[in-house]
Amino acid sequence: MNRRKFLQWGALTAPLLSFKSPGFFQKPIVVSTWDSGMPVNAEAWKVLTNNGKSLDAVEAGARFIENEINCCVGLGGYPDRDGIVTLDACIMDENANCGAVAAIERIKHPVSVARMVMEKTPHVLLAGAGAQQFALENGFTLEPQTLSKEAENAYEQWLKKSEYKPVINIENKKENGPFAPPFFEDGSANHDTMGLLAIDATGNMSGAVTTSGMAFKLHGRVGDSPIIGAGLFVDNTIGAATSSGVGEEVIRICGTHLVVEYMRNGYSPEMACKKACERIIQHDREKAKQIQVGFLAINKKGEYGAYSIQKGFVFSVKSNKENRIVPAKYFFG
Ligand code: SD4
Numbered sequence: 385m386n387r388r389k390f391l392q393w394g395a396l397t398a399p400l401l402s403f404k405s406p407g408f409f410q411k412p413i414v415v416s417t418w419d420s421g422m423p424v425n426a427e428a429w430k431v432l433t434n435n436g437k438s439l440d441a442v443e444a445g446a447r448f449i450e451n452e453i454n455c456c457v458g459l460g461g462y463p464d465r466d467g468i469v470t471l472d473a474c475i476m477d478e479n480a481n482c483g484a485v486a487a488i489e490r491i492k493h494p495v496s497v498a499r500m501v502m503e504k505t506p507h508v509l510l511a512g513a514g515a516q517q518f519a520l521e522n523g524f525t526l527e528p529q530t531l532s533k534e535a536e537n538a539y540e541q542w543l544k545k546s547e548y549k550p551v552i553n554i555e556n557k558k559e560n561g562p563f564a565p566p567f568f569e570d571g572s573a574n575h576d577t578m579g580l581l582a583i584d585a586t587g588n589m590s591g592a593v594t595t596s597g598m599a600f601k602l603h604g605r606v607g608d609s610p611i612i613g614a615g616l617f618v619d620n621t622i623g624a625a626t627s628s629g630v631g632e633e634v635i636r637i638c639g640t641h642l643v644v645e646y647m648r649n650g651y652s653p654e655m656a657c658k659k660a661c662e663r664i665i666q667h668d669r670e671k672a673k674q675i676q677v678g679f680l681a682i683n684k685k686g687e688y689g690a691y692s693i694q695k696g697f698v699f700s701v702k703s704n705k706e707n708r709i710v711p712a713k714y715f716f717g
Contacts, residue, residue: 410686411587413703414441416580417628417680420457421700422709424449428582429702438584439477439499442592446473446495449578450594453532457578459492460532461596463539465546466603469531472595472610473498474509478588478620482508484610485515490527495594497524498610509610542600550598550630550675577609579616579626581682589682591616591624598631607631613641623647623684625657628697629677637663643681653681654689654713661693661715673716680712 412432414425428445432438450458463469473494474484483502485494486509497519501510510518520526531539577595584590593616595609608614608631615631617640618624625643627634634640639660646656657679665672678697680690690699690710695717700709 410703410705411583412438412441412585413682413686413688413701414445414580414582415680415682415688415699415701416445417578417626417678417697417699418576419698419700419709420449420576420578421580422702422707424578424580425700425702425707428580432582432584435585438582438588438590439475441582441584442580442590443475443495443499445580445582446475446578446592446594447493450493450495457576457594457596458494459490459527459596460535461576462535462599463531464597464599464601464603464605465548467531467539468529468603469535469596470603470605472597472607472615473593474610474612474616475499475502475590475592476612476616476618476624477502477590478618480618480620482612482616482618484509484612485519486511486606486610487604488512488515488519490529491516491519491524492527493524495592497522498592508612511606512604538599546600548600577615577628579609579628579680581618581624581626581680581688583682583684583686587684589618589620589624589684591618591626593626608634608639611635613638615640617641617644619644619648621684623653623656623682625653625660625679625681627677627679629692630675633664633667633672633675633677636667639664639677639679640681643679647681647683652689653683653687654691657681657689657691658713661691664693665715678712 414428424445427448428441431441453460470487471494476482483498579593581591593609625640676694678692682688690712697712
């Protein structure tokens with residue numbers, strides 16, 4: 385392509401690239417996955433309106449939902465195939481500092497362990513028994529190895545068929561109340577994830593993710609949620625993204641890193657999320673029709689947007705002007 389043609393092409397595509405998402409310039413702001421993000425945002429908002437740092441805000445939001453024993457995030461979540469709850473979490477700040485824990489057991493606040501990995505060690509990710517050991521050495525308490533009542537019921541049901549079958553949009557629990565864990569007669573697999581992104585009053589951006597991962601997974605399975613660049617990515621000069629859904633598909637495309645790179649190339653948060661979903665669909669369209677993946681992103685201006693493969697992905701927004709649940713656009717539904 386010669387220079388003239390290139391410039392013409394640029395002029396034609398510029399309006400597309402500057403496509404505006406439904407959001408508008410604003411800070412502070414916090415966005416989070418699913419409708420269960422509303423009370424999570426409220427918790428983060430307390431920090432943000434107190435001139436707090438975005439890093440403290442996302443940690444506070446994630447801790448709030450980890451505390452909800454009747455929620456599928458945290459120790460109240462559904463177990464793996466062997467009946468054990470294993471948790472994944474990560475956190476990332478405006479200076480590209482990041483920390484994560486994967487497949488950690490019997491620790492109530494994996495997001496805070498992730499933050500400690502970030503702040504106290506030269507590492508990014510600790511897994512399994514080592515992550516638990518690190519948590520215990522740093523003042524966290526070992527919780528009992530029990531399942532919540534709902535998780536136990538679901539696990540018993542699931543054992544009848546023992547079939548690993550992720551359920552699309554299981555996280556959208558409006559019908560069951562904001563925190564009620566979904567319960568299915570046939571024990572079909574459930575999962576849940578809280579991903580949140582915040583910009584504080586100084587304009588700095590952070591993100592956090594916490595999850596019990598896909599229910600009835602193999603013991604030791606790690607999803608996208610604690611993987612920096614898959615379940616979460618923050619570039620303070622550009623924007624941040626988080627994901628929910630079948631983590632293997634997100635890992636395969638380095639999903640949230642891809643979303644941020646699309647924003648770097650001029651796409652709006654919503655278009656960047658759409659293009660990342662497209663990447664998954666391009667790999668295997670028929671398979672993609674059977675699964676859910678949703679991306680949520682925010683850019684430096686405080687514009688936000690999301691996109692999912694299936695209908696039903698929603699996210700929550702809180703700023704000075706908004707406090708609402710927003711449905712994401714989607715490919716199939
Ligand atoms: C995982 N991405 O473990 C997570 C699951 C999830 O809502 O997002 N659930 O693959």
